[in-house]
Amino acid sequence: MLFFFQxxxxxxxxxxxxxxxxxQNFSLLAVPLFIVAGNLMNRSGITEGLLTLASVLTGRLRGGLAQVSIALSALMGGVSGSAIADAAMQSRILGDQMIKRGMTKGFAAAVLSFSSLLTPIIPPGIGLILFGTISSVSIGRLFAAGIVPAVILGLAMSVAVWITATRRGYPPERTTAPTISETVKAFRGGIWALLFPVILLLGLRMGVFTPSEIGAFAVVYALFIGYLVYRQLTTKSFLEALETSLGDVGAVMFLISLSAIFGYGIVFDRLPELMASGLSSVTDNVQIVTVLIVLLVIFFGFFIDATVLIIMMTPIVLPVITKLGGDPVHFGVVFIIAATLGNFTPPVGAAMYTVCSILKVSVKNYVREGWPLLLAIVLVTLLLIFVPQVVLFVPNLIFG
Incomplete structure (x- = not known):
């Protein structure tokens, strides 16, 4: 308001x-629809199947349930789409069991928190939808672009956990290899969640759905597996999912609507052009500029929620990258990772406080135990910045 008075x-x-x-942006319909779909899936019984599958895949690795948590975050990416929701859910399911198996509270909290970074960059991550909507970048390409980075991030965090677990003597969750029948049964239990991102990408690629329409399909899909496949979705849990979704949608749409005023002022004062010229005076190397922007976003993430960061910063920084010849899809994935990191760092990390409150662990212990995971994420982010083809390989393969 002060801006307009001036x-x-x-x-x-x-x-x-x-x-x-x-x-009134039609493409924004995807946001509330995917939020509803995620809340329905979380109550449909799909989580138990994914937990069993994650245990089969990673149970023999050093770190036991910590490795299971990372695998579960990757599998849950196609279900919840929210890092905070994933961190809270996993903390309630795995947190106490990790501590009972001898892991320190700080280590358990750090793994449960940082591993949820995988969730927003696997289709249908809400951050990718917001970035694509604000920047008019193909949401289908963004969905596809998040897959390989999520796999690499998961592997990097798994290695960090393995090193820590080996030094401290944390045992594997399983001592024997799963049998073929056990593996088949586990995949069968999680197949509906694994198919969901695939169906999304195929639907977008073949032109069957627009991003908004595929959000509606996601809700129908969640109802189908909840009522007819797993048969755990009841009238009570259905109403609980709708109630939770009302709060989630209200918060997100409130942020989007009011941040539009901020975006209007940015464009009116030509801030992207000024920022582009300022960074161009330092260097015209798009990768170095991307590193500088990522550092700026991570710094702002210490104080600003990830959703707000994405809404506020996208119209400022994306024109800078495109002016220097950068690919908006590549930058979008890197930007979402950097913005989401704020959920896991003090002083206002929402996922961090959620996990710490559930496990009753101090932020000090959380920070002390979390730096190996943070280092792994930073190294992978640098790889993604300087080797863009890692991000762009899948979207180019699917969409041309």
């Missing part, structure tokens, strides 16, 4: 008009 040439009704018009 510009008398702008009608004072502009903030209200911008706020309302920002909610």
């Amino acid at each position: 510009h008398p040439e702008l009608p004072i009704s502009t903030p209200l008009q911008v706020t309302v018009s920002s909610t």
